[in-house]
Amino acid sequence: MFKYLAPTLLSSLFLFHSCMESSDKKDETSIVIADNIDQHTHAKPDEAKVTHLNWRAQIDFEEKKIVAETKWKIEKDSLADSIIFDIHNLKINSVRVGGIERRDYYLGAADPILGQPLVIFIDSSTQWVAISYETNDGADALQWLDPQQTKGKSHPFLYTQSQAILARTWLPCQDSPGIKFTYTASVSVPNDLMAVMSATNGVGKNEKGNYQFAMKQPIPSYLMALAVGNLEFRKMSDRTGVYAEPEVIEAAVLEFEETDEMMKIAESFFGPYQWERYDILVLPPSFPFGGMENPRLTFVTPTIIAGDKSLTALIAHELAHSWSGNLVTNATWNDFWLNEGFTVYLERRIMDSLRGSDFNDMLAVLGYQDLEYDLARLPKEETSLYLDLAGRNPDDGMTDIAYEKGALFLTYLEENVGRKNMDQFLTDYFKQNSFSSITTANFLEQLDTIMFKGDSNRMKKLRIDRWVYRAGLPGEHIEPTSSEIQYVRSTMKAWSDKAFSFDELETSDWNALQWIDFLRRLPDTLSAERYQRLDMIFKFSQSPNNEIKAIWFERSIQAGYIGVKDELKAFLMEVGRRKFLYPIYEAMLSNDEYNSLARSIYKDARKNYHSVSRKSIDQLMDKD
Numbered sequence: 001m002f003k004y005l006a007p008t009l010l011s012s013l014f015l016f017h018s019c020m021e022s023s024d025k026k027d028e029t030s031i032v033i034a035d036n037i038d039q040h041t042h043a044k045p046d047e048a049k050v051t052h053l054n055w056r057a058q059i060d061f062e063e064k065k066i067v068a069e070t071k072w073k074i075e076k077d078s079l080a081d082s083i084i085f086d087i088h089n090l091k092i093n094s095v096r097v098g099g100i101e102r103r104d105y106y107l108g109a110a111d112p113i114l115g116q117p118l119v120i121f122i123d124s125s126t127q128w129v130a131i132s133y134e135t136n137d138g139a140d141a142l143q144w145l146d147p148q149q150t151k152g153k154s155h156p157f158l159y160t161q162s163q164a165i166l167a168r169t170w171l172p173c174q175d176s177p178g179i180k181f182t183y184t185a186s187v188s189v190p191n192d193l194m195a196v197m198s199a200t201n202g203v204g205k206n207e208k209g210n211y212q213f214a215m216k217q218p219i220p221s222y223l224m225a226l227a228v229g230n231l232e233f234r235k236m237s238d239r240t241g242v243y244a245e246p247e248v249i250e251a252a253v254l255e256f257e258e259t260d261e262m263m264k265i266a267e268s269f270f271g272p273y274q275w276e277r278y279d280i281l282v283l284p285p286s287f288p289f290g291g292m293e294n295p296r297l298t299f300v301t302p303t304i305i306a307g308d309k310s311l312t313a314l315i316a317h318e319l320a321h322s323w324s325g326n327l328v329t330n331a332t333w334n335d336f337w338l339n340e341g342f343t344v345y346l347e348r349r350i351m352d353s354l355r356g357s358d359f360n361d362m363l364a365v366l367g368y369q370d371l372e373y374d375l376a377r378l379p380k381e382e383t384s385l386y387l388d389l390a391g392r393n394p395d396d397g398m399t400d401i402a403y404e405k406g407a408l409f410l411t412y413l414e415e416n417v418g419r420k421n422m423d424q425f426l427t428d429y430f431k432q433n434s435f436s437s438i439t440t441a442n443f444l445e446q447l448d449t450i451m452f453k454g455d456s457n458r459m460k461k462l463r464i465d466r467w468v469y470r471a472g473l474p475g476e477h478i479e480p481t482s483s484e485i486q487y488v489r490s491t492m493k494a495w496s497d498k499a500f501s502f503d504e505l506e507t508s509d510w511n512a513l514q515w516i517d518f519l520r521r522l523p524d525t526l527s528a529e530r531y532q533r534l535d536m537i538f539k540f541s542q543s544p545n546n547e548i549k550a551i552w553f554e555r556s557i558q559a560g561y562i563g564v565k566d567e568l569k570a571f572l573m574e575v576g577r578r579k580f581l582y583p584i585y586e587a588m589l590s591n592d593e594y595n596s597l598a599r600s601i602y603k604d605a606r607k608n609y610h611s612v613s614r615k616s617i618d619q620l621m622d623k624d
């Protein structure tokens with residue numbers, strides 16, 4: 001929609017397209033023109049938008065529902081006569097506009113992906129609107145856990161996962177990453193539980209079960225988050241700490257003790273941390289993601305607690321979102337790579353400084369493998385950084401294109417401008433765009449003016465438009481390499497030259513990332529006996545490292561071997577992390593021998609998964 005673009009932006013867009021070389025045309029898919037309209041919200045922020053929320057909620061574990069009121073402060077165009085919210089499967093009880101109950105609001109038709117618009121009439125004097133509502137079983141953001149689904153087995157647990165467009169399933173909101181608001185909240189829970197949010201948090205339970213929160217920096221709705229459970233807090237440093245069930249808190253504190261150091265590193269590169277505290281909430285194992293960057297309180301899966309800090313790059317990742325994502329936010333889900341590609345780049349810079357380049361090189365090589373996998377798997381038009389997700393679920397854009405192609409692009413930029421210029425640019429970029437949301441076109445314009453001082457020839461020479469708007473990889477990037485991974489490969493080569501006889505495999509000094517590479521590359525043509533023998537020697541199916549364990553299950557099933565069925569079943573029953581579940585179920589389903597086992601395990605395990613994982617695995621089961 002050109003009318004929303006500033007003239008300078010318009011001309012630079014034309015420039016991008018007019019300077020495309022003809023050789024680019026052959027593998028060209030569609031050319032997408034950037035616009036800044038979020039197609040995944042019903043809200044019309046140009047007419048009326050929210051600026052502050054006061055949320056009052058009662059968390060009812062008996063009925064598994066939230067009964068609440070959102071009171072929104074709004075800002076509007078003088079001509080606006082309505083404000084539109086997103087809701088999805090919510091029951092609206094009443095609406096007040098400026099203190100007076102109104103019955104003339106209306107709900108539009110329900111779209112299976114977007115839910116419904118809630119239209120509330122306002123006039124020129126309206127400053128706030130209040131909506132009383134309750135959630136129901138269709139609240140896909142929420143997972144209500146029974147005590148036996150938690151570590152302690154004694155208390156129930158509730159947590160939310162709002163990204164990308166699930167906030168609207170637990171509160172009426174303008175559910176767009178381009179709309180930011182501050183909030184306060186008052187939440188009442190059973191008095192033996194503690195509530196925490198993506199906001200200021202206390203350090204312990206209170207007798208009444210009433211918790212007050214404030215988030216004074218503006219955030220988009222997808223960063224609204226709540227968790228309620230038998231939680232304890234442990235301090236790690238003056239500004240970092242861990243919330244977790246008592247059974248896991250000690251291990252978590254040990255695993256994450258470098259968090260403050262990560263913050264210092266990130267600040268030294270990219271400018272001050274803007275959210276005061278950075279705490280980590282360890283969720284029950286059903287959490288569908290590795291981590292979620294809820295501001296001030298990252299939510300993480302317990303499966304990254306390996307005992308040796310080998311998987312804490314994930315903390316660096318979620319922390320890095322405090323700059324890329326939470327401070328400077330993708331304006332629409334088409335611009336998702338601005339969140340994730342930048343964050344993977346920042347994550348690697350933090351890990352490079354914390355652990356050294358050898359470790360970081362391994363992360364980069366494994367990331368590049370993920371990218372190659374997705375480039376081979378995805379339809380071409382889904383391999384550009386900027387996407388057109390109109391009419392689709394924004395989660396479809398959650399691929400390693402956004403993450404790894406995005407990070408590779410920024411690494412390529414760094415290689416061309418030098419690290420010093422890159423860091424200066426990023427620091428300026430985070431500062432200039434603090435607490436706002438930007439589009440891909442905005443970013444390119446800033447790259448042009450700030451980094452290249454308006455010298456468009458440099459943008460052209462680096463083929464920036466091709467990286468962002470076209471499928472695949474332009475080809476000028478440097479493919480990451482790692483001496484430690486190289487070492488694994490040569491060991492494997494020698495081993496395969498000797499017909500995989502086990503004595504040849506010297507692995508005593510391998511670290512977790514090397515093992516991951518090993519397992520990814522293990523030929524599935526080896527016999528089941530060989531796999532069995534490998535498992536006997538290296539105990540992959542009992543590994544304390546869940547990444548290793550999950551890849552082992554996937555690869556050995558692909559090779560036709562399920563040895564330790566009990567271990568596999570226990571893992572699938574307990575862990576709800578989609579990234580692990582999907583490939584394992586997929587491998588089982590594509591093998592006739594294990595197809596029915598997959599279905600019978602899923603039948604029991606499904607109830608333990610969050611809706612995000614359920615939806616993906618349901619699809620997988622239907623496909624087969």
Ligand code: BES
Pocket residue numbers: 163164288289290291292293313314317318321340395398403579
């Ligand atoms: N923000 C994402 C998780 C997300 C993305 C949730 C899109 C819903 C929709 C988070 O920062 C993330 O990327 N998590 C990764 C881990 C990371 C180290 C790559 C995950 O959970 O696997």
Ligand code: ZN
Pocket residue numbers: 317321339340343
């Ligand atoms: Zn992320």
